[in-house]
Amino acid sequence: MSSVTPTVGVLLSRVRVEEKLLLEELDKRHIPTRTIDDRELVLDVETKPDLGVDVVLERCIQHSRALYALSVLNTWGVPTVNTFEVADVCGNKLLTTMRLIRDGVPTPRTRIAFTPESAIQAIEELGYPAVLKPLVGSWGRLISKVNDRDAAETILEHKDVLGTYMHSIYYVQEYVPKPGRDIRAFVVGDETIGAIYRSSDHWITNTARGGKATRCPVTPDLNDLCVRAARSVGGGVVAVDVLEGPEGPLVNEVNYTMEFRNSIDTTGVNIPAKVVDFVLEVAARKADQEAS
Amino acid sequence: MPKCPECDADVTVGADAVKGEIVACPDCGAELEVTETAPPSLALAPEAEEDWGE
16 A cells, blocks of 8 residues: 555635644644635636645535535545545435435434425324434434424424425434434444444434433444444445434434544544544555556 | 624634634634634634534
8 A cells, every 4th residue: 555645635614623633633643734625615627626635534514515525526536535425425314314225224214205295194104203304404403303293284384484495305204212312433434433322301412412422332233333334325434323222223314524522532532543544544545546 | 812803802812723713702602713823813703504514
């Protein structure tokens, strides 16, 4: 494998704790690094982008910017972590669900519908309570637990009237009764490097919504499930959300620009170092391909 | 010391701050983006949009 130190581009929108830790890790190893602010980026789509880097670590806060930048970069053969494919699949809950189903990874029962009327039917097929989610979105925002028909009709009317067209693609999931927590597992390449429980009295357990992080042991079964989920969406550096359902674990979502600020001390794993290792591997693989 | 563009309070920007980093105004709590580091300057950080996240 190539031993030349690559120049790493970090594509970002704002420097959060995660980006700062990644930049510090790159600096500590004396890896040449360029930060690329997505607000200033102009990509000439007709020629290979000359960003002066060998590999791009994508850390945009905005899914749409990440998606389209990665599309251009990958089409022109610029290696990225993660890839356009992973961003495309993980950024859309239905595309994620379809990959998981295709690959036999257990996931909550899901329905998709395109009108409020058919969405009611979808909800009632799954039974109350059900969960309505926007196809694109994060941090537990705009996720609704629908407890009865009155609530369903109200939420669907609001989404139909007030939302953009994307809010009229109704993604409905069964509500999975979980033990006051879910699992967030971090996968890098073919390994689950660590995991946390996210506990909350609220049914939404995202740490962005107040969920408390504690260490979750990575058992062989959890590792296997999460690596399968990661491969299913295209592989790379992802965070897999797992629900502990009554009949076994279910993969709920896979996140491709994972946040990990609450998880380094909790897991005892140097997550930024693992991410940087993987970025260097991707760059080395590309360099080897080009040399052969 | 840079001022908060929202409430004009003095805001301390750490020596290790980098361009693009987000700091909170100690007085009004506004999220501020470090737009320059030498000397430090601040602007109101963009509001979260629908496709923001992980």
